[in-house]
Amino acid sequence: MSFLHHLFDRFLHTRHVTRHFARRLILDTLTLGRAPTPATSPDLLSRELQRAASDELPALIERLQSDPAGLSDAQAAAALAQHGPNEVEHEKPLPAWLHLWHCYKNPFNVLLTVLALISYLTEDHEATVVILAMVVLSTLLRFVQEGRSNRAAERLKSLVSNTATVLRRSGAEGEDRAATPRELPIHQLVPGDHIVLSAGDMIPSDCRVLTAKDLFVSQSAMTGESLPVEKFAERSQPGTSALDATNLLFMGTNVVSGSATALVVATGNHTYFGTLATRVTATDRTPTAFQAGVNSVSWLLIRFALVMVPIVLVVNGFTKGDWLEAFLFALSVAVGLTPEMLPMIVTSTLAKGAVLLSRKKVVVKRLDAIQNFGAMDVLCTDKTGTLTQDKIxxxxxxxxxxxxxxxxxxxxxxxxxxxxxxxxxxxxxxxxxxxxxxxxxxxxxxxxxxxxxxxxxxxxxxxxxxxxxxxxxxxxxxxxxxxxxxxxxxxxxxxxxxxxxxxxxxxxxxxxxxxxxxxxxxxxxxxxxxxxxxxxxxxxxxxxxxxxxxxxxxxxxDPPKESTAPALKALAAHGVAVKVLTGDNELVTLKVCREVGLAVQGVLLGKDVDALDDAALARAADTHNVFAKLSPLHKERLVRALRAGGHVVGFMGDGINDAPALRAADIGISVDSAVDIAKEAADIILLEKSLMVLEEGVMEGRKTFSNMLKYIRMTASSNFGNVFSVLVASAFLPFLPMLPLHLLVQNLLYDLSQIAIPFDNVDEELIRNPLKWNPGDIGRFMVFFGPISSVFDITTFAVMWHVFGANNEGAQTLFQSGWFVVGLLTQTLIVHMIRTPKLPFVQSVASVPLLTATVLIMAVGIFIPMGPLAGHFKLQALPLAYFPWLVGILAGYVLLTTVMKRWYVRRYGWQ
Structure with a gap:
């Protein structure tokens, strides 16, 4: 993972030099270790700011318990005790133990832990070690990968110490009335303070302008407008919206030119910026499409196990009469049915994608975002600074x-x-x-x-x-x-x-x-x-x-970036619809859309969004692709409407006004020049200006998804076939068709062969369009292909019973050895049969690591019963006459699977 450290070192250096003013406020307000005051509701805040803009100055100063010359030290201390420090809520990094818990908790890990505990209590130590190893590896891999990315991101927040020029009166009341300018830490500002601003300063809190000389303020991070706006000391007319008031300054914006003095009217979480930051951090993230998909597939397989395992227990208990042995066997079947490698395969595949993207200067903060990239079918993007260069x-x-x-x-x-x-x-x-x-x-x-x-x-x-x-x-x-x-x-x-x-x-x-x-x-x-x-x-x-x-x-x-047009064209070619969500006006937005080749399918303004209920907005969000004059909450609402309509939504933005939408999306994407609250809410950060990395991320996500889907399909279908075969064998055999130890060893070897799946090749046809989780398709696939292996398992039973005489309890070891080899080899071959809809080994060849793993595991599977370790595994050497039968069974399995696969593709397709 040294790539991430190298990239972040470069990132920290360049950001420190080039973006000094743009983070002066936000980096300081996002300070750890303090308890910020509760946030004001957006509606109440808007009314309070409108009142501050329209009040006569003497009345406003009196209401804030201030003074025309500024606060005294005593007044400021009292106000600080009342209002708290001028700091904004942010998403604090999780403690290590809690992060570890989040990496662990998913249905499969919990189920595997339960199975490991039962195995331990029944003194099945081999199974205990194998199962726990899978859980620990997958959890630690995710913990380390996400931890390194998050720690690197946190380092961005401690670069600059910030101060503001404040007019404070020293001395007791009634004495020294002259206020003198002081440089104070921003977190010490309180409502009622008078501050001095000049070109280059960030606005440290929400303020009312007292005096202004040629004061121009850039509000693009807040409103999305490209051009700076001039601010005046004259009071606004009652009813003017807060963002349109020309005498209000907002935390997080910056002075482009001119100078001013201003009266602080709100600090910390009570600022406009504070309400957005609190909205981002106070609510838990909605489960993403990836999380929902993994969970749905997990529960599908768990429900299947809960149905099949009791049947195996009952059948073997009644037919064999040994309920303890039947219980242990059923427990082994439960372990065999559970794809215990799923968490590890998923995590290692995602981690591989994160490393590949890090080489392209993309920081992946959450591993799940890799797959969401591939599943994304709608990309919502801000305009200013994202599609455009944010330069006039x-x-x-x-x-x-x-x-x-x-x-x-x-x-x-x-x-x-x-x-x-x-x-x-x-x-x-x-x-x-x-x-x-x-x-x-x-x-x-x-x-x-x-x-x-x-x-x-x-x-x-x-x-x-x-x-x-x-x-x-x-x-x-x-x-x-x-x-x-x-x-x-x-x-x-x-x-x-x-x-x-x-x-x-x-x-x-x-x-x-x-x-x-x-x-x-x-x-x-x-x-x-x-x-x-x-x-x-x-x-x-x-x-x-x-x-x-x-x-x-x-x-x-404000022209588009050079990479925007080809990036949008590439995304469209891969089935990703692009929608523009901006706070800027529609004329400028439409011009940018024309410049980047984005065909406009309908324009919706912020006032139109307000007039629609959720159902109508969901329909409008589907049919329109340009949304202008939006507030931050409009953007968030649109993202949620699209997700409610079944889309996997990515949002790309870099401003304060984009943070809620970044948080609400399945995948939040920001850029290196974004304000810090946007980078905090994002899942992925682009360290280079080129948007072509978006298309690369989408393709990497689809490869990741495709490889994960391979494992799930292979495991689900082969496990279903094994259980079906076990039920058939249990019904007529006087002994267990396979010992619990055999099932566990077979399962372990099969899982080891899957470790190379994250490095497998992916057919181009499989990643042309967005890929989504479809538990129904996986269930159908499992039921369709699983019994194919059972056909050849039953053929093996007949061969062992009739040809080799393994038809009594004295010959059960020979029977079990024969099925052990066939079962392992068919399970391993299924990897290549259903990793692609094409003809395996001819039209589509697996990667070298996967081919190597397959050959090695098949060799080990044959060696165990044929070598000196056979006795340790309660197996025995097979006669040489067995192997021509083995070749014929495997050839028939490959042929039938190929025929059935072609029929399946014509009927149901191949995601």
């Missing part, structure tokens, strides 16, 4: 009619280059586009004269530059509607030349039509305008933003 790029620079224009790009570049305020993501996109894709050297020909800063009332900003000192140019860029209000002309480029036309109603409608078209492509449109001004003017104001000429637009996009 300049997509278009056009004239007013939508044709490419270098002039517009040049003016946009000058505006972004010369503004003195903190440049936002759009400015950086313009500057990077020009520097990377053009040879413009405009700044060399201009000097800056003045600027009119951006504000969200005007929603535009201007710079004034001078070109070679002969005139000034006022260059303005901003939102389209607001820009049209200050424009009186439109620059039109035609074949005959460039001319400035008056902006009349017709041209205005044309402009709006072009910009709406760009919006419909999912682009964020910014208009660019200019005018020439006298060279003697040196001071400019908002009043100068008039009489402008609209030149064109720059349009921006």
């Amino acid at each position: 790029f300049l997509e278009r620079h056009t004239d007013v009619f939508g044709h490419n224009s270098d002039e517009v790009l040049a003016f946009a570049y000058l505006n972004s280059h010369y503004q003195s305020g903190l440049k936002n993501l759009l400015d950086h996109a313009v500057l990077e586009h020009v520097e990377l894709q053009t040879d413009l050297r405009l700044a060399q020909d201009y000097r800056k004269v003045d600027e009119v800063p951006f504000d969200f009332v005007r929603r535009r900003m201007s710079v004034i530059v001078s070109e070679r000192n002969d005139h000034h140019e006022l260059i303005c860029k901003g939102a389209v509607e607001e820009m049209l209000d200050v424009c009186t002309q439109v620059r039109v480029v035609e074949d005959t030349g460039v001319q400035d036309l008056p902006l009349d109603a017709t041209l205005r409608a044309r402009v709006l039509e072009v910009t709406r078209g760009l919006n419909n492509e999912g682009l964020r449109v910014v208009a660019v305008a200019m005018k020439e001004t006298p060279p003697h003017q040196t001071v400019y104001s908002v009043a100068d933003e008039s009489g402008l000429t609209l030149i064109g637009y720059v349009a921006f996009l």
Whole structure:
């Protein structure tokens, strides 16, 4: 497992350098060893935040028992005692003993433990050792594999110590009223504190803005919106939703630019982030499709054993008259019927898949997720940061009619280059586009004269530059509607030349039509305008933003990752439907879907989800594949609706708003750049940006499932055939057809031959589509193929009885030796007969480890009665005349199984 340690060492190093700000808050709030306060219900929290946004500041400060200048040390200490530390509930790692218990508890392990105890009490020590060895190996393998992954993930949470700048008043009440800024640990923040924020800071709690200067906050981790939003100190109108309030800041988001002071209104579990984190950790995970499938198959086989074992006991008790011997034999049959290798085969197969994926830089936190990958038929994915790069790029620079224009790009570049305020993501996109894709050297020909800063009332900003000192140019860029209000002309480029036309109603409608078209492509449109001004003017104001000429637009996009389109195409080819669940608006989402080649089958918005009951939502979730403007709980509800409809659902996301859905899915998938609460809720973490690893994970999961299914089918059918043969033999033989010791040795050798199954080859046809557990199919398979072996077991009985004279108690050892060899060899051969629907050894060849194991076990099976150890096993050497009969019986078994397999495939298929 050194792969995992190596990958996590790399991961820790790169994350420490590149994602410092993105985890400043969350890593600290997810602190072990403290008892966080109970969480607020989502509805109550929403009402409290709405009230905090709409209250007058003096009333809010009074309600929080704060002070206009900030809390005193005494007030803060009292508030800390009342509200508790500013820490968010998280899923604490299980104690080792409890993790070991979770790795152990499943129906088969419990049943095997009971059988081991009975074997011990009846002094059958060989059976006790064999059974307990199976249980211990499977449990420890899972414990070690999951433990190493979980410990590596926990190391991510202790990298950075976090503080916040807090305004606190020292001294007693009525004395020193001046508040001084202090750097305090985030967990010491309390409601009523005043904090100071600047660019790069994470928001340490839910806050109301007191003062703001050009404050832009990225809420993409919370809402899924790509672009930052500006925040203001003005109170919101009553009834405004909490996430839409422009004066509220939320824990876990971060300041992109500007500065502010803010009043802490909620901390810890009472924050918006806290309610999501608590929802993720407070409820147990719903059993995944894998767990439900294994349990259903387990109970199918257990019920079968509970029916057959008493019948064996009664038949042998009455026919032989020795009830103690009959009980021991029935107990051996119970052990033989129980696929005791199932937990170990399942765990080792999953662990092998985890190691293979770790080489592809995928961390598997829960082994069950490997098989769920293969069973997944619906992948729900967030958009921002998952399908897209979560970075704004300049997509278009056009004239007013939508044709490419270098002039517009040049003016946009000058505006972004010369503004003195903190440049936002759009400015950086313009500057990077020009520097990377053009040879413009405009700044060399201009000097800056003045600027009119951006504000969200005007929603535009201007710079004034001078070109070679002969005139000034006022260059303005901003939102389209607001820009049209200050424009009186439109620059039109035609074949005959460039001319400035008056902006009349017709041209205005044309402009709006072009910009709406760009919006419909999912682009964020910014208009660019200019005018020439006298060279003697040196001071400019908002009043100068008039009489402008609209030149064109720059349009921006959060583009998809390069790996998204081929990954989605590969998933679709393998039967996995992809659905997009995002908090962003539908226009941007539809544009991304078009970019990645995802055909839209219907769009549903968050408000539509609210209007549907669970049954209607389940139907809508099936028929739609794009869901936009969703809240975190909308995403969770959609995932649960899909699961309720019988789908095996994967969810891929990286934001705070994705955590509940990650938890609710059969398999939660996150990426290396995700916030920590998302990685905590996920089952699988991709350490590389490429989404093609999803397709590789799906195929690995299907191979894992296919190999597990092989073992279950082989064991179930051969065990059923053995018990059927035992019943037939018990009815007419004057002695036991096989001693309990023979059954246990045969079972152990057969199980040893199965250890190589996790490394077996898988036919491509078997993994083209999602694979699911189907207990009914396994039961039918068991009943169909099991009696085939019984036909040849009964043939063996007849040969031993009539040909070799093993027809009395004195010859029972010869009879038992003959059936021991046939039973073991047919059980071992069945591996190759039903591991594939194709012709074995010709059309589909098993892996070298499995072929080697088969040959070795068959050789050992023949050696035991023929070698010097035969007496220890209460067997005897078989006459040489037996072996031609053995070859004929095995050949007939292979031929009949092949014929019946082809009929079965035509009738029922082969999952």
